[in-house]
Amino acid sequence: MDRRVRVRFAPSPTGPLHIGGVRTALYNYLYAKKHGGDFLLRIEDTDQTRFVPGAEEYIIESLKWLGIEAVEGIGFGDGPHAPYRQSERKPMYREYVMQLIANGMAYYAFDTAEDLEGMRERLKASNVDAKYDAITRGTMKNSLTLSEDEVTKRLENGDAYVVRFKLPRKEEVKFHDEIRGWVSFNTSQMDDKVLFKSDGMPTYHLANVVDDYLMEITQVIRGEEWLPSAPLHVLLYRAFGWEDKMPKFAHLPLLLKPEGNGKLSKRDGDRLGFPVFPMNWVDPTTKELSSGYREAGYLPEAVINLLAFLGWNPGTSQEIFSLEELAEAFSLERVSKSGAKFDQNKAKWFNQQYVRKLSDEALAPYLQSGLNQNLPDNSVNPATILKVCGLVKEKISFTKEIWDYSSYFFIAPSTYDEQVVKKRWNEKIPALLDNLIENFQNIDSFIHTEIEQAYHQALEKQGILGKDFLQLFRVILTGVAGGPPLFEIAETIGKEETISRIKYALTKLA
RNA sequence: GGCCCGUUCGUCUAUCGGUUAGGACAAAAGAUUUUCAUUCUUUAAAGAGGGGUUCGACUCCCCUACGGGCUACCA
Numbered sequence: 001m002d003r004r005v006r007v008r009f010a011p012s013p014t015g016p017l018h019i020g021g022v023r024t025a026l027y028n029y030l031y032a033k034k035h036g037g038d039f040l041l042r043i044e045d046t047d048q049t050r051f052v053p054g055a056e057e058y059i060i061e062s063l064k065w066l067g068i069e070a071v072e073g074i075g076f077g078d079g080p081h082a083p084y085r086q087s088e089r090k091p092m093y094r095e096y097v098m099q100l101i102a103n104g105m106a107y108y109a110f111d112t113a114e115d116l117e118g119m120r121e122r123l124k125a126s127n128v129d130a131k132y133d134a135i136t137r138g139t140m141k142n143s144l145t146l147s148e149d150e151v152t153k154r155l156e157n158g159d160a161y162v163v164r165f166k167l168p169r170k171e172e173v174k175f176h177d178e179i180r181g182w183v184s185f186n187t188s189q190m191d192d193k194v195l196f197k198s199d200g201m202p203t204y205h206l207a208n209v210v211d212d213y214l215m216e217i218t219q220v221i222r223g224e225e226w227l228p229s230a231p232l233h234v235l236l237y238r239a240f241g242w243e244d245k246m247p248k249f250a251h252l253p254l255l256l257k258p259e260g261n262g263k264l265s266k267r268d269g270d271r272l273g274f275p276v277f278p279m280n281w282v283d284p285t286t287k288e289l290s291s292g293y294r295e296a297g298y299l300p301e302a303v304i305n306l307l308a309f310l311g312w313n314p315g316t317s318q319e320i321f322s323l324e325e326l327a328e329a330f331s332l333e334r335v336s337k338s339g340a341k342f343d344q345n346k347a348k349w350f351n352q353q354y355v356r357k358l359s360d361e362a363l364a365p366y367l368q369s370g371l372n373q374n375l376p377d378n379s380v381n382p383a384t385i386l387k388v389c390g391l392v393k394e395k396i397s398f399t400k401e402i403w404d405y406s407s408y409f410f411i412a413p414s415t416y417d418e419q420v421v422k423k424r425w426n427e428k429i430p431a432l433l434d435n436l437i438e439n440f441q442n443i444d445s446f447i448h449t450e451i452e453q454a455y456h457q458a459l460e461k462q463g464i465l466g467k468d469f470l471q472l473f474r475v476i477l478t479g480v481a482g483g484p485p486l487f488e489i490a491e492t493i494g495k496e497e498t499i500s501r502i503k504y505a506l507t508k509l510a
Numbered sequence: 511g512g513c514c515c516g517u518u519c520g521u522c523u524a525u526c527g528g529u530u531a532g533g534a535c536a537a538a539a540g541a542u543u544u545u546c547a548u549u550c551u552u553u554a555a556a557g558a559g560g561g562g563u564u565c566g567a568c569u570c571c572c573c574u575a576c577g578g579g580c581u582a583c584c585a
Contacts, residue, residue, distance in 0.1 A: 012585050047584055113583085129512060131581080162583050180515070189513050189581095197583040204585050228514060228580040251515085254578070258521080262578075306522095309534095313523055317533055336523075339578065343521045346535045356548095395547050405547095420545090470544040482546025 005037025007219050009063075009070070010208065012044040013055035016281035016290060017062050019342075020223065020255040020264060023307045027252060027335070028221045029068045030308070033327035037218070041073030042211060043085045046201045053284055062278035066300045067323050081215045086207050093202040096210050096240070097163045097195055101143075105239040106195060108161045109142040110154055131191035134169035163196035165205075165236070173231035178219070178250035178332045185231040193232055205229060209236040212247055221250045221332070224339075250332050253311050254339040264342055266290060274344045278303065297366075297398030298347075299354045306350040310340040320353055352397040363389040363402065370403025375410060384409075387492050391484040405483070409493055412501050413479025420481050421509060424472035430510045432462040432469065433476075433502050440502075446495040448487035455487070476505040 009025040011017060017025075025041075032039035041063070043056055060075030072079025083089055100106035109132075111119075119140065120130035137144055142164070143151045154161070167187045174184040195206040202210070212220060220233075230249055237246040255264045258272060269276030270291055279292035293303050304323055313336075314321070314329045321329065355363075364385050371378050371385075392406045439454035440446075455473075459466055474486050477498065483489065490498045 010585090014585075044585065050584065109583095116583090127511095129581090160583095164583095177515095183514075185514070191581085194583050199583075201583090203583070208585090223579090224515070225579055225585090231514095253516080256578080309522065311522090315524070317524090319534060338516050340523090341521060343535065346522065349535055466544065474545060480546085484547090486544075 003216070003218050005032060005035040005219065006040065006215065006217050007032050007037065007221055008040045008042050008073075008212070008215065008217055010042040010044045010211075010222075011059055012047065012050070012204075013052060013059065014047070014050045015052050015055055015266075015283075016277045016279075016292075017055075017059045018264075018266070019276045019278065019293075019307070022062065022066065022068075022278055022303075023255065023310060024221065024223055024252060025063060025068050026066075026304060026307055027312070027330070027332075029070075030327050030330035031219060031221060031332065034330050038071045038079075039069075040079065040081075040215065041070040041076055041084065042215070043074045043087075044204060044207065045085060045087045046197075046204060046207050048087070048199065048201065058279065058281060065278060065294055066304055068304075086202070086211065089207075089211065090201060092214075093196065093206060093210060094200070097202070097206065100165070100195070100239055101163065103239070104166065106163050106165050107137075107143045108151060108155070109137075109140065109164045109192075109194075110146070110159055110161050111141050112160075115141060132164065133191045134167060134188075137164075137166075137192055160198040162194045162198050164192040165195050165232070165239070167192050167235070173234055175230060175234050175249060177227075177230075178221075178248055179253075179335050180227075180251060180337060183227070183230070185228075187231070187235070190232060193229075195236075205232055205236065209233050209240070213237070213240070213242050213245060216245075217247045219250060220247045221252065224251045224254050227251045250335070253336055255310060256339045256341045258342050258344060272344070274342070274347065276342075295400075297400030298351050299358070299399065302347075302351040302354040305354070306347050309346075309350075310342065311336055320350075348397050355396055355399060356394055358393065358399075360386040360389040360393070363393060363399070366399040367402050367406065370400075370407075371410065374403065374407065378410070380410065384492060391488055391492065395482075395484065408478040408480065408483075409489070412497070412504065413475075413477075416479055416505070416509070417475045417481045420471055420475045424468060425509055428462060428464060429469075429472070430506060432458060432464055433506050435462055437499050437502055440495060440499055443495065446491060446498075448485070448491040451490050451498075452487045476509075477501050 007028045009028050011021055029039045041060070045051060056074065063070070070076040072081065073084040078084065097106060101108070116132070119132070119136060123130040123136070132140065139145070146154070167190055169188065171187045172184055173187060174182060177183050193205055194203050196202055230251070234246065237243050256262060257264045257268045264276055266276060275291045275293045275296050277290050277292045279294045281290045281292065282288070283290070294300075301322065304326070305321055308321065308326050309319070312330070312334055315334055364382070367385055367389055371380060388406050388409050389402070392402060395405050396402055435458040436455065439458050440451070443450050443454055456466070459469060470486065471481060474483065475481060477486065477489060477493075
């Protein structure tokens with residue numbers, strides 16, 4: 001039982017990676033790191049009809065953006081068990097199904113879609129559970145009911161067939177889930193699942209078991225939606241005689257939508273105003289855009305942190321964790337059983353924590369991009385950009401907000417906060433502004449301490465209290481009522497600009 | 511419908527039989543800050559219901575209710 005820990009994240013490329021999937025990937029990654037094991041990425045593309053171009057690339061890019069790096073697998077360099085795309089592993093699955101058929105654990109089934117529908121309707125009419133199972137299989141067209149000759153003939157003819165798993169009629173299947181404890185199912189409630197489809201591809205159930213075995217996976221950590229099919233997988237390991245190599249199972253609680261209940265789904269995000277995808281995604285056919293955390297101004301570290309806490313906690317009061325710290329602290333034991341609702345406020349708070357930790361240099365590119373979008377021909381001094389970043393940093397929660405909170409550093413206001421103007425402007429103000437202009441002209445080194453001094457001198461001379469004017473002054477310089485320390489703003493925009501803004505206000509408001 | 515899983519403040523959660531049921535986000539109030547934002551202090555806020563087991567249950571068992579997942583030749 002001291003096999004090297006190997007876990008995998010195995011999404012299917014049917015669209016953008018959902019944030020719940022990202023969390024599953026994260027927990028797998030953390031588990032591997034914690035135990036000095038391997039985390040691999042396997043692409044489960046056995047359903048060719050659901051293939052979506054770009055989805056695989058999206059998955060890889062998302063994981064890379066977040067720092068959830070695999071050691072083997074698609075997009076991360078092949079390892080000893082290549083290929084890691086199930087469509088490329090197609091030939092080997094047939095071998096394993098044949099083994100099952102030879103052992104009498106599986107059988108050919110030739111039923112058409114109409115046959116199946118007929119069976120289901122018949123059973124439903126008599127109020128019985130409609131499923132292909134130990135009882136109904138005797139009435140269907142399969143290698144259990146047809147003669148050997150007939151089966152051979154059909155196979156040679158190239159008739160369409162699937163291979164179904166022959167479930168024991170009534171058997172309790174118990175397994176230990178690392179999160180939920182002992183879970184048991186009875187095969188009488190299950191059906192003879194298709195293992196091998198008529199297009200020659202395996203179903204998820206077969207592929208997942210075969211690959212996990214071949215890739216020496218030791219822990220299967222996946223979403224709760226897989227819990228009902230886990231007993232089938234257990235039975236498959238037994239049927240193959242791989243029980244001693246069977247991985248442990250851990251079924252993660254679901255991510256729920258913030259209001260009401262139910263699984264968080266694609267539509268929820270843009271409706272509720274927060275992303276459910278790591279990055280923007282444009283549907284290749286409908287061109288519909290689904291927004292992502294990256295473009296919404298979230299930092300990858302924050303997304304990791306907030307996702308980690310949706311369904312897990314360290315048992316201490318520490319909340320801010322780097323990926324490395326998470327890997328150190330993580331354990332399946334501390335994963336909760338019940339679903340977690342996504343909390344937008346908490347997500348915002350997490351991001352804010354990380355934005356504040358950012359250096360001015362790290363924040364600068366975000367401001368620069370806002371600058372490029374709004375002032376295409378700008379050539380703002382890098383030192384100024386850094387200075388603005390430093391001043392505005394604690395005001396914002398998302399990187400993309402930085403432009404909105406700092407545009408006035410680069411664009412003089414043309415309108416003013418009306419409430420402040422209405423409350424604070426009076427006939428004494430123009431004289432004060434003239435006085436300010438005069439005082440500012442005389443400052444040699446235009447730094448905030450000097451500016452403040454000159455400011456107070458003017459106020460004193462005009463007999464106006466600082467309290468009554470400062471916010472108006474802020475509005476005159478920036479147009480808005482809130483922001484970083486005002487005299488530092490003046491310093492940053494410089495003497496000429498400061499004076500010019502005062503003059504403009506004089507013409508506009510007097 | 512059937513099967514399975516779940517249920518502690520609005521939200522994420524702590525508690526692994528004995529606690530004034532703790533923390534965080536959000537909310538409210540106050541203080542600081544020229545403003546906004548910070549920061550600090552404080553307040554309000556929870557064991558779904560009913561039975562057991564036990565000297566003692568949020569914690570263990572059963573039932574009910576509610577929520578969720580699954581029920582395809584999808585993953």
